Amino acid sequence: MRVFERPKMLKDKVFHYCPGCTHGIVHRLVAEIIEEMEIRERTVGVCPVGCAVLAYDYLDIDMQEASHGRAPAVATGIKRVLPDRVVFTYQGDGDLAAIGMTETVHTAARGEPLTVIFINNAIYGMTNGQMAPTTLLGQRTQTTPYGRNAAKEGYPIKVCEMLATLDGPSYIARVSVGSYKSILNARKVLREAFRRQIEENAYALVEVLSTCPTNWSMKPRDAMDWIENEMQETFPVGIFKE
Amino acid sequence: MAEVIIDRERCKGCLLCASFCPKQLFTLSDKFNSSGYYPVEIKEMEKCSGCAVCATVCPDVAITAVDR
Amino acid sequence: MKKKQVLMKGNEAMAEGAIMAGCRYFFGYPITPQNEVPAHMAVSMPRAGGVFIQAESELAAINMVYGAAGAGARVMTSSSSPGISLKQEGISYLVGAELPCVIANIMRGGPGLGGIQPSQSDYYQAVKGGGHGDYRLIVLAPNSVQEMADLTMLAFDLADIYRNPVMILGDGNLGQMMEPVSFCKFRKRKLPPKDWATTGTAGRSRNIVKSLYLIPEQLEAHNRKLYRKFQTMKRCEVRFEEDIPEGCELLLTAFGTTARICRDVVDKLRQRGHKAGLFRPITLFPFPEERIKEVSSWVKAVMTVEMNMGQMVDDVRLAVEGRCPVHFYGRTGGVVPSVEEIVHEAGKILRGIKK
Structure with missing residues (x-):
């Protein structure tokens, strides 16, 4: 009996992500969910600027490439034209919570029926590891070489907690891909985020705590453990809006 | 008997599968693939229970199938 | 109807x-x-x-x-x-x-x-x-x-x-x-x-x-x-509108609002006996450079009027390529030039031509 199979929706191309980077796990989960829900032919994805800029090379669906931070606005345009299609964005922490925070907040406030997948790895991966809006206090990055100092660089932004105060969103959740069990939970929550859009015509955002072994200077397994042991202290996993 | 199918060309040797495998079955191959990575392999497949934890944690979906 | x-x-x-x-x-x-x-x-x-x-x-x-x-x-x-x-x-x-x-x-x-x-x-x-x-x-x-x-x-x-x-x-x-x-x-x-x-x-x-x-x-x-x-x-896709008399002495070039004003300017100049013409690009890109090139070989002078410090005039000059003098008059900052002031400026150019 086959208990696991690579989703057909993933194209043949080998991911460009660094060894051990968990972007690939989230890509696979999204592909599995789209296949399972049988929505491939009516799904349109929006890729960000950042590490996932080439997501359209891997997911065999219609996709649009947005400029940095504007994926929610692009997705809004698509969804308003094609209200019966399933539209999702896939964005990193710099894209969603720094340059694109305005679009993030207002799209959520409008309650646009979209699914937003937010990869939080507490760093800018694509540009070699600068401070992200979600970099932890004390965390060393290329631009916080002495560790993020609240007096100088302020505090990490808790996107889920903030968006959960709005009336627009239907579902706000934070998950992790830092362990086997966490990955199984992430899959359930991501599926629910797609279901909300499809069945309830509602806005859903899932923040995924994800690794960046290269820029964290950690071995892939240590990076996963760091999510579970360190990152979740600042960013607790859970459902913030049901 | 269970079987794990590994796509050598997709594997980047990150060893997440090895670190999560409850039976510690994964080792690095001594021959690198065309991207220059040493991919993982399982020498004692008969010991595999087919739990698919390895496939779940593999970030490159290089474990393309698990049969049990 | x-x-x-x-x-x-x-x-x-x-x-x-x-x-x-x-x-x-x-x-x-x-x-x-x-x-x-x-x-x-x-x-x-x-x-x-x-x-x-x-x-x-x-x-x-x-x-x-x-x-x-x-x-x-x-x-x-x-x-x-x-x-x-x-x-x-x-x-x-x-x-x-x-x-x-x-x-x-x-x-x-x-x-x-x-x-x-x-x-x-x-x-x-x-x-x-x-x-x-x-x-x-x-x-x-x-x-x-x-x-x-x-x-x-x-x-x-x-x-x-x-x-x-x-x-x-x-x-x-x-x-x-x-x-x-x-x-x-x-x-x-x-x-x-x-x-x-x-x-x-x-x-x-x-x-x-x-x-x-x-x-x-x-x-x-x-x-x-x-x-x-x-x-x-x-x-x-080049589009333009023109009213250029034979023997045109001064060709005004302008777009949008200033072209409307220049229409009146041309009428005033003609009432005073000057052979004035008007060329109005409707497409700014593509710019009607070929037509401007043609007419610049026989009009005596060109005057571009804009509500800026001189921008379209650069494209006019590129099209004219020195075949005739190209003058510029502009007001900016939200000031709309009056017919009278443009007529006055045009008069200076025309007097220079006729000297």
Whole structure:
């Protein structure tokens, strides 16, 4: 009996992500969910600027490439034209919570029926590891070489907690891909985020705590453990809006 | 008997599968693939229970199938 | 039978023209002096079965345009100078991804926050690119409320034909003034289906809307493809209006509001016995350089009038190539030049010619 199979929706191309980077796990989960829900032919994805800029090379669906931070606005345009299609964005922490925070907040406030997948790895991966809006206090990055100092660089932004105060969103959740069990939970929550859009015509955002072994200077397994042991202290996993 | 199918060309040797495998079955191959990575392999497949934890944690979906 | 005329502001005529041309999606952000456009859209779009969104910023608005255009819709946004500056990144992406849309700039004075009175100081920005990268927009310059409607209708067809954004370059004066306007029934041209749009993969292989090409040779090929489109525009889309008498001594060149004023200037000069002419580019890109080149071989002098410190005059000079003197007169900052002051300036040039 086959208990696991690579989703057909993933194209043949080998991911460009660094060894051990968990972007690939989230890509696979999204592909599995789209296949399972049988929505491939009516799904349109929006890729960000950042590490996932080439997501359209891997997911065999219609996709649009947005400029940095504007994926929610692009997705809004698509969804308003094609209200019966399933539209999702896939964005990193710099894209969603720094340059694109305005679009993030207002799209959520409008309650646009979209699914937003937010990869939080507490760093800018694509540009070699600068401070992200979600970099932890004390965390060393290329631009916080002495560790993020609240007096100088302020505090990490808790996107889920903030968006959960709005009336627009239907579902706000934070998950992790830092362990086997966490990955199984992430899959359930991501599926629910797609279901909300499809069945309830509602806005859903899932923040995924994800690794960046290269820029964290950690071995892939240590990076996963760091999510579970360190990152979740600042960013607790859970459902913030049901 | 269970079987794990590994796509050598997709594997980047990150060893997440090895670190999560409850039976510690994964080792690095001594021959690198065309991207220059040493991919993982399982020498004692008969010991595999087919739990698919390895496939779940593999970030490159290089474990393309698990049969049990 | 005379067509039914209605009294409208230029901004409203433009909005109405867009809806008549089949535009069903409008995304905008408030800024003076174009607020009548979103106001009209907010009322009329829902009635037409369309969508109006007041976006959170110009950046969001132009990127909603990107998404909607990529999904295959006729879509528009409008703004005024500072807001158009904010949209430039999005416009560059729209050209890169070959997405058709219409963008209106109802210009006001700059730089910076500038003022809210009419200006033509975004000519360079509109015709030379504006954002990053090597690209052009088709730029249409109306000079009446009627043309605000007519050229907007045309703009949607041109955008679809070339898969390129088209800009309506008006100014605060054209946007705010009221004139009678009549709407003829819009006859949409037969255009190829938008089989490149991201609508879901049902029954076909997938579509990707993007401007990213990481391999230099591929990006160069993409740029060459865009360049060929811009060359086709230059061959096929040049539009202008002219009234040039035989033996023309002074040819006034102007677009939009200043072209209206120069019409009166030319009449005044003729009453005084001067052989004055008027040349009005309707497309600023493609610029009617061939025609200007032709007439510059026999007119005695050219005078370009603009509401800026001299921008279109550069393109006039490039077309004239020294065959005759090219003079410039401009007011800026929101000041609209009067007929009398232009007549006075023209008089100085004419006296020089006749000496």
